[in-house]
Every structure is written in structure tokens, then in C-alpha cells.
Amino acid sequence: MTTQPEYFDITTEPIDLNALQRRVTTPLDGSVVAFVGTVRGMTPGAREPVTERLEYEAYRPMARAKLAQVAVEMRQRFDDIHGIALVQRIGDMAVGEVVVAVVVSCGHRGGGAFDAARFGIDRLKQIVPVWKKETRPDGSSWVEGDYTPRPGD
Amino acid sequence: MTTQPEYFDITTEPIDLNALQRRVTTPLDGSVVAFVGTVRGMTPGAREPVTERLEYEAYRPMARAKLAQVAVEMRQRFDDIHGIALVQRIGDMAVGEVVVAVVVSCGHRGGGAFDAARFGIDRLKQIVPVWKKETRPDGSSWVEGDYTPRPGD
Amino acid sequence: MKVLLFATLKERAGAPRIDVRLDGATTVAAFRALVAAQHPTLGPLLPQALVAVNQEFAFEEDAISPTDEVAIFPPVSGG
Amino acid sequence: MKVLLFATLKERAGAPRIDVRLDGATTVAAFRALVAAQHPTLGPLLPQALVAVNQEFAFEEDAISPTDEVAIFPPVSGG
Numbered sequence: 001m002t003t004q005p006e007y008f009d010i011t012t013e014p015i016d017l018n019a020l021q022r023r024v025t026t027p028l029d030g031s032v033v034a035f036v037g038t039v040r041g042m043t044p045g046a047r048e049p050v051t052e053r054l055e056y057e058a059y060r061p062m063a064r065a066k067l068a069q070v071a072v073e074m075r076q077r078f079d080d081i082h083g084i085a086l087v088q089r090i091g092d093m094a095v096g097e098v099v100v101a102v103v104v105s106c107g108h109r110g111g112g113a114f115d116a117a118r119f120g121i122d123r124l125k126q127i128v129p130v131w132k133k134e135t136r137p138d139g140s141s142w143v144e145g146d147y148t149p150r151p152g153d
Numbered sequence: 154m155t156t157q158p159e160y161f162d163i164t165t166e167p168i169d170l171n172a173l174q175r176r177v178t179t180p181l182d183g184s185v186v187a188f189v190g191t192v193r194g195m196t197p198g199a200r201e202p203v204t205e206r207l208e209y210e211a212y213r214p215m216a217r218a219k220l221a222q223v224a225v226e227m228r229q230r231f232d233d234i235h236g237i238a239l240v241q242r243i244g245d246m247a248v249g250e251v252v253v254a255v256v257v258s259c260g261h262r263g264g265g266a267f268d269a270a271r272f273g274i275d276r277l278k279q280i281v282p283v284w285k286k287e288t289r290p291d292g293s294s295w296v297e298g299d300y301t302p303r304p305g306d
Numbered sequence: 307m308k309v310l311l312f313a314t315l316k317e318r319a320g321a322p323r324i325d326v327r328l329d330g331a332t333t334v335a336a337f338r339a340l341v342a343a344q345h346p347t348l349g350p351l352l353p354q355a356l357v358a359v360n361q362e363f364a365f366e367e368d369a370i371s372p373t374d375e376v377a378i379f380p381p382v383s384g385g
Numbered sequence: 386m387k388v389l390l391f392a393t394l395k396e397r398a399g400a401p402r403i404d405v406r407l408d409g410a411t412t413v414a415a416f417r418a419l420v421a422a423q424h425p426t427l428g429p430l431l432p433q434a435l436v437a438v439n440q441e442f443a444f445e446e447d448a449i450s451p452t453d454e455v456a457i458f459p460p461v462s463g464g
Binding site: 298 | 389391392393394434437440441443444456458459460461462463464
């Protein structure tokens with residue numbers, strides 16, 4: 001069994017955290033950290049506080065390649081991590097559903113898995129070509145991204 | 154639906170990360186962080202590098218109460234977190250199995266969920282009365298804890 | 307050449323891809339101007355749009371040739 | 386009174402609980418000495434053992450009365 005399992009997916013299917021945990025865990029691992037993004041229904045203080053649904057689309061082949069690039073960057077920064085799973089769900093999702101998962105394993109809980117997962121979700125949101133359209137009680141609109149790619153992204 | 158769901162369990166059953174994610178996620182949440190502890194089979198550099206199984210036991214009523222205390226301390230330190238699930242599995246487990254899960258939700262990925270989960274697992278390992286016996290190729294022995302409780306623990 | 311569109315650009319064009327006439331190699335900057343001229347409805351979205359060439363982000367001086375896979379889309383908002 | 390044992394202490398005693406004779410209230414420190422005297426086999430483990438009274442960690446000067454739920458165990462190693 002490789003000590004650096006990797007799994008990348010852009011999928012319309014529900015994300016199974018148990019399966020992702022099993023995929024990333026090697027016999028060297030005592031720790032797995034998962035960041036899970038969900039469809040938030042209420043954002044107090046926002047101009048439009050209520051979300052009903054989000055619809056995601058992706059430029060799939062590029063998105064998959066960029067997930068792999070995020071994993072490379074995670075390994076460059078956190079050299080004690082072992083397994084990495086990066087999954088973005090697309091399609092129409094209701095409040096509470098899991099949209100994205102970044103799952104990382106390492107030997108010990110004091111290792112790099114927490115920081116690697118945090119870096120991974122931040123980077124995924126910068127460079128993986130996925131877009132979401134929000135449906136609110138008053139209508140729907142595309143959510144605007146705020147990151148401009150730079151050479152090397 | 155409460156915005157501060159809590160779930161604490163000391164259980165002999167397998168831990169279901171999907172179920173825990175659903176338990177902690179409120180409509181206010183866009184982020185869930187899970188720390189998952191697994192049975193590590195190999196610890197390179199250790200005097201006894203190979204583990205075959207771990208057998209856990211707990212002082213169950215006290216362990217459950219201490220899980221609740223860990224959650225209180227998490228909320229004191231990280232005031233933007235919403236849901237908390239703390240689950241310790243006990244009994245006999247093979248390499249790769251999930252032993253413990255600390256799952257925390259919050260509104261945004263930049264919120265306190267990562268740090269709260271990290272604090273939660275550290276604290277759980279200090280004050281929740283659970284013990285493990287390790288089976289190696291050469292025999293078995295109890296794993297020695299290294300934390301001495303202080304008043305207030 | 308066929309050019310892929312996503313999100314707001316796809317919605318504005320009413321189609322997931324458009325035809326862009328390109329006579330030989332050019333730059334991303336010049337390509338942007340060509341698309342604006344040939345598809346005026348996309349004009350307002352093009353200044354902020356990102357261009358990907360062969361599934362990599364491309365920048366204003368990067369080259370585009372007619373055989374490349376080119377996509378135009380807004381800044382990403384996934385996750 | 387019945388005293389609960391866990392992990393190494395349970396294994397050493399060969400039982401999950403032991404009887405300890407306690408005449409009225411005492412302190413954790415004195416209780417430790419009583420257990421060592423009445424159950425010599427546990428003696429070597431007692432100095433490092435933790436004592437919980439009514440499911441809270443107890444310290445040397447804390448009180449124990451015969452109606453309390455008392456447990457003795459090694460430092461925890463869960464998670």
C-alpha cells in the first residue's frame with residue numbers, strides 16, 4: 001500500500017466522508033483531518049441573509065487537474081502528510097448538503113494535517129474552476145469569485 | 154433547530170463520520186472540521202514500531218461527562234463555533250479503524266472550527282478517562298498516559 | 307475555433323460554447339478583443355473574465371493558437 | 386465501600402472493583418494509603434494512579450466519604 005494515497009473527484013454524487021477517510025488512511029496514520037464545506041442557509045449580517053439552494057458547475061477536466069495541483073502544493077508545504085483526498089461536488093444542492101471535502105492523513109495529531117487541510121481548502125477556492133449560483137427567496141444570481149490567478153496558478 | 158447541537162458518545166460501534174457531520178451542521182454553517190483518530194499500525198523510529206491491535210476501555214459515565222466538559226471549554230475559547238460532536242469508540246480495534254472523532258461546525262472556513270477541533274482532541278486526550286492496551290507482534294501492554302490532571306480538570 | 311464558456315459567460319451567450327474566428331496564433335489580450343468584436347453580448351463580461359488555454363490559466367501576453375482548447379469564465383467561486 | 390478499577394489497576398487486581406473498608410470520611414491521600422494496606426498487590430501502582438470521586442478528578446486533600454463513587458486508574462491514554 002502506498003503511503004501517499006491520493007483521490008481527486010469532481011462529482012454529482014453525494015460526498016461520503018467515511019469512504020474518503022478510508023481512502024487516505026495508511027498504516028502509518030493515526031490522524032485524519034477533514035474540512036467539509038456545506039451549503040449555508042443563513043448568513044447573519046449579509047445583505048441577502050437567506051440562501052435556499054446552490055447550483056455548482058465546473059470546467060471538469062481543468063478542475064480535476066487543479067485539484068491535483070492543490071495536492072502537490074500541500075505536499076510541498078507540509079512534508080509529513082500522507083494521504084490526500086480532494087472532492088468537489090457539482091449540481092444542485094440544498095442547505096446542509098456537503099459540497100466540498102479536503103481530507104488529509106498524517107502520523108500524529110501534532111503533524112501537518114490540520115494546516116494542510118486549511119491550506120488545501122483556501123487554495124481550492126482560488127484555483128479550481130468551479131462556480132456557484134445562489135437561489136434566494138428573491139431570485140438567483142452567480143456568486144462572484146474574488147481571486148485573480150497569477151502565473152504558476 | 155438549535156444553533157449549538159451537541160453529541161457525545163462512548164461507544165463500541167463504528168464511528169460514522171457522515172452522521173456526525175449531519176448532527177453538527179446547522180443552517181448557519183458553511184464549514185465543518187473533523188479530527189479523526191485511527192489505529193496506527195506502524196510508527197517508524199519507535200522502539201516497538203509495529204502495532205497489530207488496540208483495545209480500549211473507558212470509565213463510561215465519567216468519560217461521557219468529560220466529553221461534555223471538553224465541549225464547554227471549546228465554546229469558551231472559540232466563540233463562533235456552532236455544533237460539536239465528540240465520540241470515543243472503545244473495545245478491540247484493528248489498524249486503520251476510527252477510534253475517536255472531534256467534529257465542529259462554524260459559519261465560515263476562516264472561523265474557529267480548525268482550532269477548536271485541534272484543542273478538542275488535545276483536551277480529550279488529557280481528561281477523558283479512556284485507556285488503551287496495545288497488541289504488538291511480541292505481546293501486549295497498556296499504553297501509559299502522560300498527563301496529570303489539575304484542579305478544574 | 308470552439309471556445310468553452312462557463313457560469314455568467316455561458317448564461318449570457320445562451321450556450322456552453324461559441325465559435326471564434328482566429329487567423330493563426332495570437333495573444334490572450336488580442337483574443338479577448340476578437341471575442342468582444344465577434345460576440346458583442348459578452349463584451350461587458352470580458353474585462354473581468356479569466357482565460358484558460360489547454361486547461362491552464364493564461365495571461366495577457368500568453369499565446370493562443372487555433373488548435374488550443376480555450377475557455378473563458380469568471381473568477382472561480384467553488385468550494 | 387466498592388471502588389472501581391480500570392486498565393492496569395483492574396488487571397493487577399484481577400477484578401473491576403474491590404472492597405475498601407473506610408470508617409467515615411477521609412482524604413484522597415489517606416484513602417490511597419488505606420487501599421495500599423488492604424490490597425498490597427496494587428501498592429506499586431498507587432503512587433502514579435489517579436483517583437476520581439463522583440466522576441471528578443480528586444486531589445490529595447479532597448474528601449472521600451463512604452457513600453461516594455470512587456474510581457482508581459492510571460493516567461488516561463485514550464483518543
